[in-house]
Amino acid sequence: MSHNPAGQKNWSVGLCNFPEDIFKQTSFDKESLVRHLMTRFSLFTFLFAFQFLLFSCKKDEFMEEIIKEPRVLAVEPGEEILGGRASVIDISPNAFGFQSPGLEEFDQLFFFVGNSFFNQNWVASPASTTARDGLGPFFNARTCAGCHFKDGRGRPPSFTGEKGTGLLLRASVPGVSVYGGPKPDPTYGLQIQDQAVLDLDPEANFKIVYADKTEFYPDGTTTTLRDPMYEITEFFYGAPAQDLLLSPRVATQIIGLGLLDAIDEQTILDLADEQDLDGDGISGKPNYVWDYAKNALSLGRFGWKANEPNILQQVADAFHGDMGITSYLAPEEICVGGFDCDEIPNGGDTEIDDDDLGKVELYSSVLAVPIRRNWKNEEVLLGKALFSEIGCNKCHVPKLKTGKHYRFDALSDQTIRPYTDLLLHDMGPGLADHRPDFRANGQEWRTPPLWGIGLFQTVNDHTFYLHDGRARNLEEAILWHGGEAEATKEAFKALPLAEREAIIDFLNSL
Numbered sequence: 001m002s003h004n005p006a007g008q009k010n011w012s013v014g015l016c017n018f019p020e021d022i023f024k025q026t027s028f029d030k031e032s033l034v035r036h037l038m039t040r041f042s043l044f045t046f047l048f049a050f051q052f053l054l055f056s057c058k059k060d061e062f063m064e065e066i067i068k069e070p071r072v073l074a075v076e077p078g079e080e081i082l083g084g085r086a087s088v089i090d091i092s093p094n095a096f097g098f099q100s101p102g103l104e105e106f107d108q109l110f111f112f113v114g115n116s117f118f119n120q121n122w123v124a125s126p127a128s129t130t131a132r133d134g135l136g137p138f139f140n141a142r143t144c145a146g147c148h149f150k151d152g153r154g155r156p157p158s159f160t161g162e163k164g165t166g167l168l169l170r171a172s173v174p175g176v177s178v179y180g181g182p183k184p185d186p187t188y189g190l191q192i193q194d195q196a197v198l199d200l201d202p203e204a205n206f207k208i209v210y211a212d213k214t215e216f217y218p219d220g221t222t223t224t225l226r227d228p229m230y231e232i233t234e235f236f237y238g239a240p241a242q243d244l245l246l247s248p249r250v251a252t253q254i255i256g257l258g259l260l261d262a263i264d265e266q267t268i269l270d271l272a273d274e275q276d277l278d279g280d281g282i283s284g285k286p287n288y289v290w291d292y293a294k295n296a297l298s299l300g301r302f303g304w305k306a307n308e309p310n311i312l313q314q315v316a317d318a319f320h321g322d323m324g325i326t327s328y329l330a331p332e333e334i335c336v337g338g339f340d341c342d343e344i345p346n347g348g349d350t351e352i353d354d355d356d357l358g359k360v361e362l363y364s365s366v367l368a369v370p371i372r373r374n375w376k377n378e379e380v381l382l383g384k385a386l387f388s389e390i391g392c393n394k395c396h397v398p399k400l401k402t403g404k405h406y407r408f409d410a411l412s413d414q415t416i417r418p419y420t421d422l423l424l425h426d427m428g429p430g431l432a433d434h435r436p437d438f439r440a441n442g443q444e445w446r447t448p449p450l451w452g453i454g455l456f457q458t459v460n461d462h463t464f465y466l467h468d469g470r471a472r473n474l475e476e477a478i479l480w481h482g483g484e485a486e487a488t489k490e491a492f493k494a495l496p497l498a499e500r501e502a503i504i505d506f507l508n509s510l
């Protein structure tokens with residue numbers, strides 16, 4: 001009988017493996033096991049059960065109860081080190097802003113150059129400084145850090161008209177571009193830029209209206225979710241195509257990205273089960289997206305729909321789409337259809353040169369992952385076990401190994417705990433944006449890594465989760481899960497309150 005890491009229903013398997021499992025754990029926390037058992041069962045029951053355990057291996061409901069607890073409360077050696085060697089101990093408001101230890105000396109210096117490009121405000125041309133001009137003409141924010149504040153999570157605007165907080169609207173029309181991706185709107189392209197230079201009108205203004213949605217627990221309690229509606233209040237350059245599709249997205253924390261980049265493609269593909277051949281209701285599908293440098297489709301890893309193949313291209317597209325800064329990978333100024341952008345001064349042929357772009361790529365690749373807090377706490381250990389028992393781990397895969405990073409040895413061959421499979425999952429109609437993005441359909445999203453999510457409050461002073469920040473806390477984030485995650489969500493809802501809280505505690509320890 002094989003070890004059953006997911007701790008699924010088959011308790012009798014766990015029972016037979018119980019002693020063996022324990023002794024495999026080198027740093028198994030025996031004390032906490034015993035303490036836990038003692039609080040739940042009398043010593044008598046404990047010994048009685050143990051006798052059975054040693055001499056028999058029958059399916060027995062009584063023993064199934066007993067065995068559930070002990071096999072799960074183990075501290076796994078190194079589990080707090082989420083990013084392997086690329087972890088940092090700092091858990092202050094600056095926790096997301098450190099470089100990974102072990103970089104070459106010159107890369108350590110380039111990190112600071114990248115950092116300043118990431119944080120500086122770009123200005124409109126012509127300007128006295130040619131090193132950071134070329135903003136716009138249409139853009140969403142003046143600086144990367146405006147959206148990725150402290151390298152962390154953006155949030156939706158808190159009032160209509162608040163700009164540059166980290167939420168942007170991708171746009172397209174039904175159909176497929178020549179590259180197999182979203183088809184641009186003839187006027188507004190692939191993104192709504194809600195700011196512009198000089199006294200130009202931006203492309204559009206939008207507002208978000210939230211409706212209440214009540215979620216009922218089997219125990220009779222309820223929670224109210226907020227269901228967003230995105231409305232363009234004004235298009236300044238004429239009507240868009242009739243079936244304009246919008247996909248709201250918030251800026252993600254950018255820690256540990258080089259590690260995700262260093263995972264072998266095969267490792268990710270091995271997690272995919274597109275046709276759900278194992279019949280567990282969960283598929284997992286790789287996205288394949290256009291890679292400018294290769295001039296071919298590549299496995300997508302970054303962005304909420306795994307819509308970017310690598311960090312360099314993600315960064316070039318961010319400069320281009322979010323700030324209007326051209327580069328060798330995205331050389332054409334973003335303009336509104338029917339408008340003549342040649343009239344507007346720009347910052348030269350490429351507004352950020354190849355070298356500097358490379359430094360921002362470096363910066364975005366090597367930000368370290370902060371270590372966990374409270375990982376030995378009993379509630380947290382229980383939450384960790386439940387996370388796997390109810391199947392959260394099927395998408396949020398706890399542990400992976402990196403292969404060889406193409407550039408930074410410090411990121412190679414690491415055991416990491418990102419809690420993602422980097423694959424697309426159908427999350428149901430509740431989260432749907434109805435906008436396809438290469439192979440991702442309008443209900444599919446990439447499993448986001450969960451490392452760092454317990455630090456948003458500390459770093460970013462908010463706790464908004466999910467692709468558009470609609471969830472105001474972790475409980476709401478879970479309750480929005482549907483589609484392939486529906487059964488897991490129902491299992492979560494069916495847990496007693498204390499166990500639901502243990503899962504939240506666990507998430508907050510990441």
Ligand code: HEC
Pocket residue numbers: 118140141142143144145146147148164165166167168249250251252253254257301302303304305307311314315318319322323360364
């Ligand atoms: C207007 C807000 C905004 C600005 C400005 C911005 N970003 Fe982003 N960033 C986002 C959003 C939104 C996403 C998710 C994009 C998606 O899903 O398509 C993202 C994603 C990323 C990612 C991928 C993260 C992941 O987890 O997959 C990286 C890297 C990144 N941005 C770097 C940058 C850099 C570098 C800059 C400055 C050149 C920048 N961003 C500017 C909003 C912004």
Ligand code: HEC
Pocket residue numbers: 282387390391392393394395396425427431445446447448449450453464465466467468474477478481484485488489492503507
């Ligand atoms: C079928 C795959 C799947 C399963 C199962 C699943 N998730 Fe998720 N999870 C996702 C995807 C995909 C998203 C992103 C959805 C979105 O933003 O619209 C997500 C988002 C989240 C987020 C928000 C992350 C962020 O960065 O904002 C949390 C927290 C989370 N999941 C926790 C859980 C927990 C706890 C469970 C088990 C109860 C679970 N998930 C089960 C796929 C899954």
Ligand SMILES: [Ca+2]
Pocket residue numbers: 134135136137324325326333346347351
């Ligand atoms: Ca420009």
Ligand SMILES: [Ca+2]
Pocket residue numbers: 138187188189190191192193203
């Ligand atoms: Ca646009």
Ligand SMILES: [Ca+2]
Pocket residue numbers: 273276277278279280281282283
């Ligand atoms: Ca499956």
